[in-house]
Amino acid sequence: MHILDDLTGLTTRAKSLLERTGRRDGPPAPRLPTEFLRIPDRSGRPVPAPLTLVIRREGFEQRYGGLRYQVRKSYTAQGECHEVLREWHYDLGQHVWTGSARGWYFDWFGERVSSPVRYLVHTDGRVGVDDGGGTFLEIAPSVPAxxxxxxxxxxxxxxxRMTPEGDSFALAGQLDGLTDVPEASGHTIRWRLSDDVAVQEFRTWSSEAPRQSRAFIWSRGQNGRHRVEEAAARAAARCHELWFDDAS
Incomplete structure (x- = not known):
């Protein structure tokens, strides 16, 4: 059943997003079902699509195919907060690859914006991207996440949206009193939240190893801003201590 017909398993927050902005486009152009594809294995030899790939890829099409929704995003420029809309399209692509580890992965459209990455789904359920390096880079543990x-x-x-100077990930580490949001978090992304501060910690979408850790930080009201400013002061003091220890 398509997700817009059955939102079971999603939080109230996610249901609200899909109910408010979600829609399903009409049937896609005819395509060859996955079970009829022949896929190059790790040696380059074409083989019938494995069952795990058939189940995951066709399951993606059945559950999410044609899904559209919009996500508001904020950013700060010259001291002013701005909002943009980003639309996501859940349409299957044409390509399938064998991963360096066990399993396969396939492409889908993703965010409707000029992007340097290709969006992917692995047969183990993880969502990832490829920045051109030919590697599956996990960005979420699952499509629902x-x-x-x-x-x-x-x-x-x-x-x-805060734009602190220096290491945003180090600053995020100084913010306490936040509750983890497990349904939106995984190995390469972690959300933490309170009434006036929100943090998204993530690994960069780059095949350069090791993948760097970054963070986005938001505050609400004077109390939230004050908490972030205090955390920034602690992060700066910690950085100074480390520099002093190295220098001595």
């Missing part, structure tokens, strides 16, 4: 992350991004778009 990706939607939950988008719902959080949309929810905090009316907050103040």
């Amino acid at each position: 990706l939607i939950e992350s988008h719902a959080l991004t949309d929810a905090v778009s009316t907050w103040n």
Whole structure:
């Protein structure tokens, strides 16, 4: 059953996003079902599509095919907060690859914007990208987790997106009193939230190893801004201590 017909398993936040902005486009152009594809294995020899790939790829089409929704995103420029809309399209692509580890992965459309990455789904359920390096880079543990992350991004778009100087990930580490959001988090992304501060910690979408850790930080109201400013002061003091220890 398509996700717009059955939102079971999603949080109230994610359901609200899909109910407010979600729609399903008409039937896609005719395509060859996955079970009839012949896929190059790791040696380059064409083989019938494995059952795990058939189940995952056709399941993606059945559950998410044609899904469209919009995500509000905020950013700060010259001291002013701005909001943009990003639309996501859940349409299957034409390509399938064998991963360096066990399993296969396939492409789908993703965010409707000029992008240097190709969006992917692995047969183990993870969502990833390829930045041209030919490697599956995980960005979310599952498609529902990706939607939950988008719902959080949309929810905090009316907050103040902070643009601190220095290491945003180090600053995020100094913010306490936040609750983990497991349904939107995984190995390469972590959301933490309170009434006035939100943090998204993530690995960069780059095949350069090791993948760097970054963070987006939002605050709401004077109390939220004050908490982030205090955390920034602690992060700067910690950086100074480390520099002093190295220098001595």
